[in-house]
Amino acid sequence: MIRVLVTDDEPLIRAGIRMILSSADDIEVVAEAANGRDAVELARAQRVDVALLDIQMPVMDGLTALAELRRTAPQVRVLILTTFGERHNVLRALTEGSAGFLLKDSAPAELMRAVRAAAAGEAYLSPGATRHVVDSLASGGTTQRAEGARRRLEKLTDRERDVLALLGEGLSNADAGQRIHMSEATVKAYVSRILAKLECENRVQAALLARDAGLGV
Numbered sequence: 001m002i003r004v005l006v007t008d009d010e011p012l013i014r015a016g017i018r019m020i021l022s023s024a025d026d027i028e029v030v031a032e033a034a035n036g037r038d039a040v041e042l043a044r045a046q047r048v049d050v051a052l053l054d055i056q057m058p059v060m061d062g063l064t065a066l067a068e069l070r071r072t073a074p075q076v077r078v079l080i081l082t083t084f085g086e087r088h089n090v091l092r093a094l095t096e097g098s099a100g101f102l103l104k105d106s107a108p109a110e111l112m113r114a115v116r117a118a119a120a121g122e123a124y125l126s127p128g129a130t131r132h133v134v135d136s137l138a139s140g141g142t143t144q145r146a147e148g149a150r151r152r153l154e155k156l157t158d159r160e161r162d163v164l165a166l167l168g169e170g171l172s173n174a175d176a177g178q179r180i181h182m183s184e185a186t187v188k189a190y191v192s193r194i195l196a197k198l199e200c201e202n203r204v205q206a207a208l209l210a211r212d213a214g215l216g217v
Contacts, residue, residue: 001028002119003047007039007062008054008081013104017052017081020108027115034058036065043069043076050099050118055082055089063092070097077118090125100124110172123202149212155197161215163190167203168210 006017006029018029031046033039036053037060043051051069053062060068066078077099082089090101099118102111103126110126117124153161166176173187182190191203200206 002026002115003028003030003049004115005029005031005033005039005043005046005048005051005076007033007036007052007057007065009034009057013054017111020111021115023108024112027112036060036062036068039065040068040072044073048076050077050079050115052079052081052102052115055080055093063089063096066093066096066098077121079114079118079124094125100126102126123204125202125204145212146214149209150214152198152209153213153215156194160190160194160197163187164194164206164210165215167191167194168207168215170207 004021004027006014006021008014008017011034014032014034018032021027021029030048031042033042035057039051039053040060042048053065055062057065062080062082066080069076069078078097080089080093080098080101081104082101083104093101100114100123102114102124106114106126114124114126153164156164162180163176166179171179173191174184176182177184177187180187191206194200194206195203198206198209200209
């Protein structure tokens, strides 16, 4: 079982997240907290695998709690959960060592997918936040960097390049499938092949590579 801590200062949001996660056979919500300070204490006391942290909370905000958990309980994987307002929150969360970033308006299936990915040691970034990260980090780059990115993309098929371009737009697998008339499962398979070929750990790295190469821009 994946042991999860849910942290948000709004009781209704905590209850909703608990209800969604409790429907999964492999996920157990073992604790809830209304602020970052309590979250840090509970994460250590309850042997939590994954901590969901809201960014805006009283006493101690989610990003401060993230930094404290990385320092005192590095085994806990942290997913930042928030509405998307300021893109620097995403960047800081990733810099501080978050396992991922999930928007509060994400579908229930995406929430469970993110928790499982984090527990497995994988990075997870909500597709809805991908474009914002790409726009923040991709400054056009140097000519040498662009040429290097284009060389790496040469190993992709034309269809894989089409899918990669949509990753650069921040589309989810489902939305990308609708755009190019593929099933969500087929797009997922393409994404896996793309990441393997490009030696990227996650879709954000692949999206940045696409931007460096000028793909879809």
